Amino acid sequence: MAVRACGLIIYRRLQSATSSKVTDNIEYLLLQTSYGTHHWTPPKGHVDPGEDDLQTAFRETQEEAGLQASQLTLIEGYKKELHYPVRGKPKTVIYWLAEMKDCNTEIKLSEEHQAFQWLKLEDACKFAEYEDMQATLKEVHQFLCSKE
Secondary structure (H helix, E strand, O other): OOEEEEEEEEEEEOOOOOOOOHHHHEEEEEEEEOOOOOOEEOOEEEOOOOOOHHHHHHHHHHHHHOOOHHHEEEEEEEEEEEEEEEOOEEEEEEEEEEEEOOOOOOOOOOOOEEEEEEEOHHHHHHHOOOHHHHHHHHHHHHHHHHHO
C-alpha cells in the first residue's frame, strides 16, 4: 500500500504597475525541510486516520506554514496526483491549488522546515529539484494563465 500525503500549492499575486501580464506577478510558496537533503516543497503531509485528503492538505498547511484555511482561496478545477518511490516504497501525493487572500500574510514555519521562499515560476522550478514537482509547478502556471 502506498504512503499517502496531501498538500497545497500556494501562490500569491503581487500588485505591480510595471507588468502588463498578470501571470508575471505570481509567486509560489516553497518550504525548505530541516531534515534529509533540505529539499524545497509546498506544504504537505501524511493523511491521519479519519481525515479526508483535503482536510489533510489544510491541516498540514496550517502546521507547516501557519496558514489557516480562512486565509486561502481554494482554486476550483485543479488537483494533481504524483506517484514516486521513497526509500523503496511507493508514495502518492495529492496537491490542490490555493491563493493567498492577503499576499502580505506572515508565514510561520514549524520545526519541520528551516526556511521559506516566495518564488516566481522559473526560480520555484530551480528550488524544486524533483522533475515531477517542476512539471507540476509549470502545469499550475499554465492553468492560472488559461484562467486570465
